[in-house]
Amino acid sequence: MTDQFPVEWLDPSDAEITWEWDDMHMPGALSALAGDYAGVIAAGMAYGHQRMGTPVEMRVRVWNGYAYYGLATDVPEAEQDAMWERRTVAARAAIQDADAYWHERAIPEVSAAYAWVADRRVETMPVPELAETWDEVWARISRCWAMHFYAIRGPYQVLDDLADMYESALEAQTPGEALGLIGGGDHELQAVERDLEALAVIIRATPGLAERLCEPGATVEGLAMVPGADRFTQALSSFLATHGHLGQNFDDLMLASWAEEPSLLLAELDKRIRTPGTITAEERRARLANEADLLADRARTALEKDPARLAQFEALLADARQIGHLTETHNYWIDRMAQASLRRFVVRVGRRLADIGAIEEPEDIFHLHRAEVPELLRAGGDRRALVADRQHDLARFAAIVPPRRLGKPAEDGGGDRFDGVRLTSSDPDELRGTGASAGIVRGPARVTLTQADFEAVLPGDIIVCPSSNPSWVPLFAIAGGLITNTGGVLSHAAVVAREFGLPAVVGTGDATTRIADGRLVELDGSSGIVRLL
Amino acid sequence: MTTSASARASDPMVAWLDDADIERDRIGGKAASLTRLASYGFRIPPGFCLTTDAFAAQAASLPGGTDRHSNPMALLDPGTRSALVQAMVAGPLSPVVAASLVASLQLLSGLVPGADGEPALLAVRSSSVAEDGAAASFAGLHDTELGLTAEEVAPAVLRCWASLWSERAIGYRARRGLALDGDAMAVVVQALVPARAAVIVFTRHPVSGRSDQLLVNAAPGLGEAMVSGMITPDTIVVSKADRAVVDFTPGESTDGPALRDDALDALVTLSLEVERAFGAPVDIEAALADDGWYLLQARPITTP
Numbered sequence: 001m002t003d004q005f006p007v008e009w010l011d012p013s014d015a016e017i018t019w020e021w022d023d024m025h026m027p028g029a030l031s032a033l034a035g036d037y038a039g040v041i042a043a044g045m046a047y048g049h050q051r052m053g054t055p056v057e058m059r060v061r062v063w064n065g066y067a068y069y070g071l072a073t074d075v076p077e078a079e080q081d082a083m084w085e086r087r088t089v090a091a092r093a094a095i096q097d098a099d100a101y102w103h104e105r106a107i108p109e110v111s112a113a114y115a116w117v118a119d120r121r122v123e124t125m126p127v128p129e130l131a132e133t134w135d136e137v138w139a140r141i142s143r144c145w146a147m148h149f150y151a152i153r154g155p156y157q158v159l160d161d162l163a164d165m166y167e168s169a170l171e172a173q174t175p176g177e178a179l180g181l182i183g184g185g186d187h188e189l190q191a192v193e194r195d196l197e198a199l200a201v202i203i204r205a206t207p208g209l210a211e212r213l214c215e216p217g218a219t220v221e222g223l224a225m226v227p228g229a230d231r232f233t234q235a236l237s238s239f240l241a242t243h244g245h246l247g248q249n250f251d252d253l254m255l256a257s258w259a260e261e262p263s264l265l266l267a268e269l270d271k272r273i274r275t276p277g278t279i280t281a282e283e284r285r286a287r288l289a290n291e292a293d294l295l296a297d298r299a300r301t302a303l304e305k306d307p308a309r310l311a312q313f314e315a316l317l318a319d320a321r322q323i324g325h326l327t328e329t330h331n332y333w334i335d336r337m338a339q340a341s342l343r344r345f346v347v348r349v350g351r352r353l354a355d356i357g358a359i360e361e362p363e364d365i366f367h368l369h370r371a372e373v374p375e376l377l378r379a380g381g382d383r384r385a386l387v388a389d390r391q392h393d394l395a396r397f398a399a400i401v402p403p404r405r406l407g408k409p410a411e412d413g414g415g416d417r418f419d420g421v422r423l424t425s426s427d428p429d430e431l432r433g434t435g436a437s438a439g440i441v442r443g444p445a446r447v448t449l450t451q452a453d454f455e456a457v458l459p460g461d462i463i464v465c466p467s468s469n470p471s472w473v474p475l476f477a478i479a480g481g482l483i484t485n486t487g488g489v490l491s492h493a494a495v496v497a498r499e500f501g502l503p504a505v506v507g508t509g510d511a512t513t514r515i516a517d518g519r520l521v522e523l524d525g526s527s528g529i530v531r532l533l
Numbered sequence: 534m535t536t537s538a539s540a541r542a543s544d545p546m547v548a549w550l551d552d553a554d555i556e557r558d559r560i561g562g563k564a565a566s567l568t569r570l571a572s573y574g575f576r577i578p579p580g581f582c583l584t585t586d587a588f589a590a591q592a593a594s595l596p597g598g599t600d601r602h603s604n605p606m607a608l609l610d611p612g613t614r615s616a617l618v619q620a621m622v623a624g625p626l627s628p629v630v631a632a633s634l635v636a637s638l639q640l641l642s643g644l645v646p647g648a649d650g651e652p653a654l655l656a657v658r659s660s661s662v663a664e665d666g667a668a669a670s671f672a673g674l675h676d677t678e679l680g681l682t683a684e685e686v687a688p689a690v691l692r693c694w695a696s697l698w699s700e701r702a703i704g705y706r707a708r709r710g711l712a713l714d715g716d717a718m719a720v721v722v723q724a725l726v727p728a729r730a731a732v733i734v735f736t737r738h739p740v741s742g743r744s745d746q747l748l749v750n751a752a753p754g755l756g757e758a759m760v761s762g763m764i765t766p767d768t769i770v771v772s773k774a775d776r777a778v779v780d781f782t783p784g785e786s787t788d789g790p791a792l793r794d795d796a797l798d799a800l801v802t803l804s805l806e807v808e809r810a811f812g813a814p815v816d817i818e819a820a821l822a823d824d825g826w827y828l829l830q831a832r833p834i835t836t837p
Contacts (some may be wrong), residue, residue, distance in 0.1 A: 036612065043610035046707060050605050055710025057607075074708045139613040146606035232693060370612045 007063050007406055013257045015387045019061065019068035019406040024419075024486040026448075026468035029065030029397035032251040033346065035372035037339075038067035041251065045069070050148030052090040054083060058379040058460050060370045065397030069405060090228065090385045091157035098323045103328075106147045110334055113140040114341040122348040127356075128302055131374035135347060138370060141342045148334040155326035159490060160417055162316045162324075165309070166295075169302040174526040175438040176489045179498060181296055181317060184289025189470055189499055190244050193281040195479045196265075199239060200272040213266060219263045236262070245340035246332070246471040249451055254366045256451075257340040260347075263266030267455040268474040284501055326493040332470045349373065358383050360463045367391055380442040401513070418490025419506035423528070427433040431508045431515070433483070435528035436494035439503030442533070443480040462521050464511050468493040476500040481523050483530055497525075505530050546633040550580050550723070558585045561660030566832060568754075573810045574830045578656075578820075579644045580723030581637045585662060587630045588717050595620045597604040605713040609681035614698050621695040626687050634690070635723070638683045645724040653724045655681045659696055660719040679725060679755065686722055690738040693720045711758055711774040725829045728755050728820035730791045734804045737814035737834055739772070744814055747771045747804055751791040752784060755820070767791050776801055796821055807831050 009015050026038060042060035049056050057072040068385045075083050092481035094101075117137050125133065135158060156341030165180035203209045208226045212218060224233045244259030258265045279287075303310040318509060359365060365373065365392040368383060376383060385394040415421040424430040443462040448454065457463055459476050468476070476482065476496055482504040484493045487508070497504035508514075511530065520533040548555045550564065553572035557565040564582040571577050574678070595617065602782055607613045626634065638655075645653040658677045678689040696702065697718040733753045737744040752766035766792055770780040776798065792800070800819065803826050808815050811833055818829040 039611045042605070043613075046609040047606050050707065050713060052610070053710060055708055057704040057707040059704070072704070072708055135596070135613070135616045139607055139610065139616075142610035142613055143604075143606050146609070371615060374616075 002215050004155060005064055005400060008407065009103070011063060013072065014061065014070065015320060015407055017059070018069040018074050018180075018408045019408075021333055021389065021404050022067050022069055022363075023404070024491065026054060026067050026466040027250060027485075028252055029253055029364040029394055029400070030062060030067060030252060031065075031394055033366045035062035035065070035067060036200070037253040037342070038251070040138065040145055041351070043142055043201065043340060044147075044149045048153065049087075051150045051401040052087050052094075052153060054087045054090075056083075059283075063401065064400060065156055065394055066400075066402040068408065073281065078326055083171075088157065091153040092161070094150070094154035094325070095158045096153070096321055098158075098326065098498070101154075102151055102323070102326055106151045106330075107333060107474060109147060109322075110144045111242040113144050114337055115342050117345050120345065120348075122345065122352065127377050130349065130352065131377040134374050134377070137342065137345050140331075144334055144338045151334075152326065152330050155323045155330075156418065156490060157317045158316060159324050159327060161190040162313075162320045162490075163417065164311050165316060169299055171315070174433070174438060175528070176494060176504075176525070177295070177491055178290075179324075179495075180438075181292055181299070182320050182520070183323045183498055184285050184287070185321070185362035186285060186327045186498075187329050189328060189473055189496060190281055190285055190286070192246065192332075192470065193500070194471045195239050195243065195494070196268065196474055196477075197236055197272065197277075197281055198277075199232070200269055202235050202515050203269060203273055204421040206213070206232055212468050213270055213273060213305075215455040218263075218266055218270070220266070223266075239266075241484075245337040246473070247451070248336065248339055248343075249448075249454070249471055250466075251335065251339060253339060253344075254363075255339075257336075257342065260344065260452075265474075271458060272477060275478075277459070288499070288501055299476065318362070326400045327490060328470065328492060328499070331492060334431060336470055345403060353377070353383075355441065356380065356440065360384050360385055364391075367394070369480070394481065408434045413487060417488045417490035418509030420491060422507055424509065424531075429532045431511055431530040431532075432504075433505040433508035433511075433528045433530065434488055434494075435504075435524065435526045436487075436489045436500055436506045437482075437504040437525045439481070439501075439525045441481040441503045441525075442520065442522045445483070445515045445517060445519045445521045446479075447512055447515060449512065462523065464515050464517075464521075465493075467491065470496065476502050481525070482506075483515070483521070483523055485509060485511055539756060544633050544636075546584055546590070546630060547637050548582045548584050549808060550577060550582060550721070554580075555584075558662050559586065559716075559719065561585070561662045561717075564721050566658075566717055567721065567723075568828065570807075570828050570831055573807075575807065575824070575831075578724045578726050578827050578829070580656075580721060581641065582660060583630070583634065583720045583722065585717040585719050588719060589635065590630050591621070591627050591691075591694060592717075599712075604822035608713050609707070610697060613702070614700070614703065615764050618698050619693045621698075622688075622691055623754055624688065624691045626691070631687065634687060634722075638686060641722070641724060642683065652683060653727075654679075655683065655686055656721075656723045657686060657693055658721040658723070660695045660721050661697060662719065663715050664711055668721050679775060680692060690722070694718050725755070726820040726822045726829075728827075729753065729820055730796070730821040730831075731794070732756055732800060732819050732821070733766075733819075734800065734817040734819065735814070735834065736773075736804055736808040736817070739834070740818075745773050745775060746779060747793075749797070749800065753786050753788060753791045769796070769797065771801055773805065793823070796826075799826055803828070 039060050042058050046058035055075055059070045061068050063314055115461050120133055161329045166178035206228050209229055212223055212226050223229055240259045245257050247258035247264050248255035299313055303313055346365055347362050350362035353359045353365055354362050367387045405423040420434050425432040443460050446457045446461040447463045448463050448465045457475050462481040463479045464483045469492050477500055480495050482502050484506045487493055487506045491506055494506050505523045505528050522532055523530045546559050551571045553568050560582045567577055642652055649725050656679045681689055688760045730751055730753050732749055735748040738748050749769040750766040765784045767784040768782040772779050804817055807817055813833045815831050816834055817831045820827045820829055
């Protein structure tokens with residue numbers, strides 16, 4: 001390709017397909033092991049296609065630290081629309097089964113997998129056994145991702161169908177409006193914010209604790225030394241036991257969770273102490289539920305004269321209100337938990353490798369490949385020079401803005417509601433995206449790329465980021481608005497923004513590079529227009 | 534080939550190729566097509582097939598057991614897949630499979646004396662049960678190893694089994710919408726004919742589509758170099774009606790034509806008989822030994 005972004009095809013046929021950079025889930029440069037983890041996610045996608053009977057081969061490659069996905073199929077181009085139509089039919093068939101699959105199959109099985117991983121006696125296990133355990137752990141996490149890509153098909157499909165029906169029944173609606181029909185649900189994401197508020201209440205009620213928390217460099221250990229902090233430390237560990245797998249802002253295996261880095265959470269508590277919210281999570285949820293009912297009534301009125309379609313709408317609405325939340329709840333249970341669970345295991349194995357002198361620091365293990373670790377455990381060796389080389393490469397890759405696509409050129413198509421479309425604007429002071437959550441709001445832009453950037457987002461700020469996931473809930477609960485580079489109205493960021501009533505414009509393409517940190521901006525979550533003021 | 538019935542007592546792990554009474558789903562496509570040729574009365578190099586029972590016994594001895602290799606989730610994950618491949622290739626053969634293999638190799642060596650008093654060399658070929666000779670040709674995806682001594686067979690069998698899970702094979706099946714789970718692989722172990730020449734015959738011209746002519750590619754020696762495209766063979770076009778050579782393009786060999794006239798004539802007879810037996814145009818691989826032609830493979834021509 002170019003000197004800046006050299007690409008070597010692993011297989012000659014790779015040049016014949018279109019490769020898309022996954023800047024939604026992995027916008028940063030990836031270490032060797034994090035790149036291999038992208039392969040696990042791709043394997044899950046491939047399994048989803050298998051389950052839907054879609055004859056496509058899912059490929060993943062990591063070039064210069066960036067993960068690209070490609071689809072290969074032997075189905076002739078003229079028949080591919082029909083192939084995806086069959087996929088839609090298969091996904092529809094999965095709607096009825098989705099709730100039972102999720103609760104009776106997916107949650108028990110993924111929970112058992114995480115527990116199994118956590119229970120490994122990594123520190124004392126003989127090294128050859130650890131090598132086998134390593135493979136087994138990755139295999140089990142891989143299985144979680146496979147379940148993920150089956151579990152989400154029905155939920156995304158029902159929301160798609162519901163939105164299609166709503167939009168065809170009512171005129172003059174904005175892209176995200178239809179999905180407000182399922183707003184106000186009470187699920188894991190609401191629990192995160194509610195439990196965070198409860199922690200803030202305990203801090204306020206404990207003399208001296210708030211002051212200590214607001215000191216620079218506050219630590220959990222420091223807070224625990226404040227007399228009467230018991231209740232807080234107990235509540236915090238209970239919070240971490242439940243939600244501690246959140247915290248990683250993207251699907252990069254190197255990122256720590258709250259359980260590993262509770263200081264990330266302390267920063268969010270700090271903000272809540274300094275600027276108490278004007279509305280509680282529960283009040284906001286009730287408001288969104290009320291708005292959802294108003295939207296449903298509008299649709300019912302519009303469909304009044306067509307009883308057949310009205311009945312269809314009611315059926316879709318009921319299904320969507322039951323399983324629609326899984327479009328984001330699944331991320332809490334699988335994307336975040338699988339990543340946190342695997343990462344903690346990886347670091348423990350890294351400590352063993354550091355103990356035998358194979359690497360310098362436990363976290364250096366992230367610069368080894370998945371297949372290199374069991375090899376190293378079995379045969380021993382010194383990988384410190386290799387790690388240093390790869391660290392150096394990664395730093396170089398991090399400075400690159402990679403091309404969105406490689407291989408066979410492709411046009412920006414219509415885009416589905418998850419990936420969305422990328423719009424451009426000819427006005428230098430304007431960005432265009434998809435209005436994903438209604439509301440017009442002004443505020444200072446906070447370009448939020450890293451976990452360290454989270455701390456700087458204060459109440460009323462406009463978050464500007466590549467994308468998001470449930471780890472961003474604490475920010476969404478206090479921010480004034482949201483602008484993302486990637487995604488459509490059903491993307492992670494859009495779903496969570498609506499759940500927190502946060503005005504949002506998604507899929508602007510390059511907001512994180514075009515908007516300077518601190519710049520005053522105005523966004524319209526209906527029209528999808530962002531103005532630089 | 535005659536193999537005494539008592540010597541090959543009912544061992545579910547092994548099926549002899551001249552035994553027509555075996556279900557295809559236990560021996561895979563390649564072996565089934567060989568048993569079919571034998572049952573039609575064509576001469577094939579003697580050999581046997583390690584059945585899917587043998588594969589299942591070996592796979593069950595891998596870490597993670599049967600669950601892993603029959604699980605599409607695991608097969609789609611590159612790391613799990615490569616760990617599985619490595620474990621399979623590393624062996625050793627499970628004791629039950631090894632016992633069956635050793636006994637069968639001994640029987641086979643009694644059937645075919647090799648050249649110059651040396652034991653005959655062997656070929657190991659994959660025979661996937663998902664392989665559908667007529668509908669989707671798996672050509673080139675799974676492995677064939679030639680020129681092996683008896684000791685080299687076991688590791689070659691393991692590599693052959695592992696090729697079921699190669700990235701290419703899995704990708705191929707995913708792209709075609711074929712099932713990944715429940716798949717199994719049988720392996721054919723065959724004596725290698727000490728060939729003077731090897732040929733590929735199409736009873737319908739693969740380019741022009743003419744079915745009144747045969748196209749023969751012929752090269753001296755074992756023929757593997759020709760199949761893999763490493764050398765250019767002689768190309769001979771023969772009219773089916775009067776057996777006249779319509780066209781002859783010499784290949785790379787400097788020793789003159791690979792086939793003499795009488796050998797070519799016998800080959801044409803053989804090819805037409807195979808076509809008649811299949812009731813459709815076929816492509817054929819055959820080898821010429823001192824005692825005449827051996828049929829190595831024949832399958833209906835897949836329409837592009």
